[in-house]
Amino acid sequence: MAAMNFKQLAYFVAVADAGSFTVGAARLGVGQPAASAAIRRLESELGVELLRRAGPAIELTHEGETLLPGARRCLAAADAGAAAVRAVLGGHQGTIRIAASAYLPGIDLGAVLAAFRLRHRLVELRTSQLHATDRSLAELLRSGAIDIALVADVLPVQGAVRVAPLTNDAYRLWVAADHPLATVECVPTAALANEQFVALRSGHSEPSDLAVLLAQIDVPAPIVCEVHHLDMLVGLVRAGEVVTILPEALSAAAGPGIRLLTVDADLPPATLRAVTSSARPLSPAANELLDDIVEATRRKRGRRLGAGMLDGYGEHRVDPR
Numbered sequence: 001m002a003a004m005n006f007k008q009l010a011y012f013v014a015v016a017d018a019g020s021f022t023v024g025a026a027r028l029g030v031g032q033p034a035a036s037a038a039i040r041r042l043e044s045e046l047g048v049e050l051l052r053r054a055g056p057a058i059e060l061t062h063e064g065e066t067l068l069p070g071a072r073r074c075l076a077a078a079d080a081g082a083a084a085v086r087a088v089l090g091g092h093q094g095t096i097r098i099a100a101s102a103y104l105p106g107i108d109l110g111a112v113l114a115a116f117r118l119r120h121r122l123v124e125l126r127t128s129q130l131h132a133t134d135r136s137l138a139e140l141l142r143s144g145a146i147d148i149a150l151v152a153d154v155l156p157v158q159g160a161v162r163v164a165p166l167t168n169d170a171y172r173l174w175v176a177a178d179h180p181l182a183t184v185e186c187v188p189t190a191a192l193a194n195e196q197f198v199a200l201r202s203g204h205s206e207p208s209d210l211a212v213l214l215a216q217i218d219v220p221a222p223i224v225c226e227v228h229h230l231d232m233l234v235g236l237v238r239a240g241e242v243v244t245i246l247p248e249a250l251s252a253a254a255g256p257g258i259r260l261l262t263v264d265a266d267l268p269p270a271t272l273r274a275v276t277s278s279a280r281p282l283s284p285a286a287n288e289l290l291d292d293i294v295e296a297t298r299r300k301r302g303r304r305l306g307a308g309m310l311d312g313y314g315e316h317r318v319d320p321r
Helices: 006-018 021-029 032-046 061-091 108-121 135-143 209-216 230-237 248-253 285-303
Strands: 052-056 055-059 094-100 123-129 150-153 159-169 173-175 186-188 197-200 223-229 244-247 258-264 268-276
Touching: 006 032, 006 052, 006 055, 006 061, 006 135, 021 032, 021 135, 032 248, 052 230, 055 061, 055 159, 055 197, 061 094, 061 258, 094 209, 094 285, 108 123, 135 150, 135 159, 135 173, 135 268, 159 285, 197 209, 223 230, 230 244, 230 248, 230 258, 230 268, 244 248, 268 285
Parallel strands: 094 123, 094 150, 186 258, 197 223
Antiparallel strands: 052 055, 150 268, 159 268, 173 244, 173 258
16 A cells, blocks of 8 residues: 655645646745655655656646546645544643532432543543542642632631522421421421431531531421432431421432421522632633533522622632631
8 A cells, every 4th residue: 555645735736726837836835845755754654656747847647647546635634633622622631620518409410421521532531529528629629639619518618718699599498208397397496406417418517517507597496317318318308307497409310208398497509619820820721610600500490590690700719717
């Protein structure tokens, strides 16, 4: 098989189109001797004469006319392939590190990441769970240990950060279907005083979200168990020995045997937030992924976020320590 290469074909097409070695070589930014030598090697490898030299002008031989359309297609395919690679890259390569709370109401993060990877195969995605034992979230973001944090905790995120609120959801009391409170339409806070609670450790905050919520509504009930996995919490609640308070958006995880009830109290909304550093700009890839996350929460809710919910998104906002 002839060992022709793209450079030889490019010289051949340029000279054939120009009708001159000198002009064709100039169009490629090379000297006429280099173009002539490359085409001679191509002819030698193919064992045919492609161009007939007649003084300063050239004309294609029958073999040259046969090769020219295929050579054009080959070069066009190479250009298209290179353009496709550049489009895939588009500055989108490297690693994006996402850390998230244990539960993410209002978004299917796995689906968002899968769709992003289909578009950007050269970007590596690394996910981890936020833990209350982590050092300052702002410092993790500033250092690059995390690029994007998805935080569902009740407590505010402190430090030099940008915060983009994504979803607002109502908290509900989760009880077993045969629990004495299961038939109560709106549970008074006084009825919670004798209950035992299980907490889902959701992320960076200490104490747990549940402890903060119970303190806010003056419920002294004890938290007798803390877990890091939602399915484990669901099993404990379904067994009937403990209850919990979680966002309504997680109701699909409850399944049969659990009732979600309204609490007669002024509970704050369960807000999912995307948090990035205001001291370190995101890469183009991370910025695009953050846009995907914002859009996914909008679609999940079936509506656009309310006016003002994304105030500060794309702007640096520093929360006081």
